[in-house]
Amino acid sequence: MLIAFLDLYLDYKLVLKRLKFITTTKLIMLDLKGITYQPQTSDKEILKNLNFKVHESEIILICGDSGSGKTTLLEIISGLIKPQKGKISWKNKNLSCRQRRWFCGVVFQFPERYFIGTTVGKELKIGHKFLREKSIEIVLQKVGLDGINLTMPPEQLSGGQQRRLAVAVQLLRNPSIILLDEPTAGLDWSMKNDIKNLILNLKDKNTIIIVTHEPALFEGIPCKMFLLERGNIKKCSKENHE
Numbered sequence: 001m002l003i004a005f006l007d008l009y010l011d012y013k014l015v016l017k018r019l020k021f022i023t024t025t026k027l028i029m030l031d032l033k034g035i036t037y038q039p040q041t042s043d044k045e046i047l048k049n050l051n052f053k054v055h056e057s058e059i060i061l062i063c064g065d066s067g068s069g070k071t072t073l074l075e076i077i078s079g080l081i082k083p084q085k086g087k088i089s090w091k092n093k094n095l096s097c098r099q100r101r102w103f104c105g106v107v108f109q110f111p112e113r114y115f116i117g118t119t120v121g122k123e124l125k126i127g128h129k130f131l132r133e134k135s136i137e138i139v140l141q142k143v144g145l146d147g148i149n150l151t152m153p154p155e156q157l158s159g160g161q162q163r164r165l166a167v168a169v170q171l172l173r174n175p176s177i178i179l180l181d182e183p184t185a186g187l188d189w190s191m192k193n194d195i196k197n198l199i200l201n202l203k204d205k206n207t208i209i210i211v212t213h214e215p216a217l218f219e220g221i222p223c224k225m226f227l228l229e230r231g232n233i234k235k236c237s238k239e240n241h242e
């Protein structure tokens with residue numbers, strides 16, 4: 001009788017342990033394995049056998065000195081350049097460069113320089129044959145630009161609003177992952193805070209990778225921090241929490 005009871009108790013403990021594992025283990029979404037990249041015009045490898053994993057709904061901050069390869073890494077993840085070696089998968093499925101271009105929404109440094117729409121509304125509609133007004137409304141709300149005048153030229157927006165517009169353009173493509181290259185570069189202090197709030201608003205719903213020189217600015221956003229150095233990436237011991 002005692003043995004049967006003990007067995008039952010041990011089974012119960014095992015079930016609880018498994019449940020805890022299932023509920024606390026996050027799925028690996030993006031998985032970079034053995035990425036090596038050397039541009040044809042360079043005599044050295046920029047990324048050397050780099051391994052990197054991103055779990056679901058995570059915010060990743062990647063820091064590194066100028067020239068360490070941060071932008072190059074984003075270009076590789078988003079399928080704009082092809083590494084000589086390595087594999088990139090999403091939910092365990094290998095993705096080609098072409099597939100990754102669809103998967104990723106990239107906002108490069110100073111995205112406002114590349115606006116081509118003459119109005120905010122036209123900028124949002126570029127590349128879409130048909131876009132429901134409701135979709136635009138939802139995305140503008142997500143980036144905190146609800147109620148904005150769509151007939152206004154994008155250059156009349158403030159610096160922070162222009163960055164928000166660039167993020168909105170990408171969100172309308174419904175990407176699985178958002179990549180932001182130095183999203184706070186060139187903005188004044190209040191606008192930098194604006195970008196932090198935007199990221200706080202997107203967290204939970206999106207997997208986001210941010211490349212930045214200013215990790216301290218993202219204090220308060222729960223994220224994992226990595227350092228890109230000498231062609232490789234390593235996790236920083238410090239983690240941001242809310």
Ligand SMILES: Nc1ncnc2c1ncn2[C@@H]1O[C@H](COP(=O)(O)OP(=O)(O)OP(=O)(O)O)[C@@H](O)[C@H]1O
Nearest residue numbers: 039041042046064065066067068069070071072073
């Ligand atoms: N096509 C290329 N040909 C030669 N060298 C290149 C090429 N692309 C990038 N590089 C070099 O690779 C290194 C990494 O560049 P990258 O722009 O990725 O750095 P970064 O970390 O984004 O720098 P920053 O912080 O200044 O934006 C630099 O030394 C750069 O000069």
Ligand SMILES: [Mg+2]
Nearest residue numbers: 070071072181
């Ligand atoms: Mg860069």
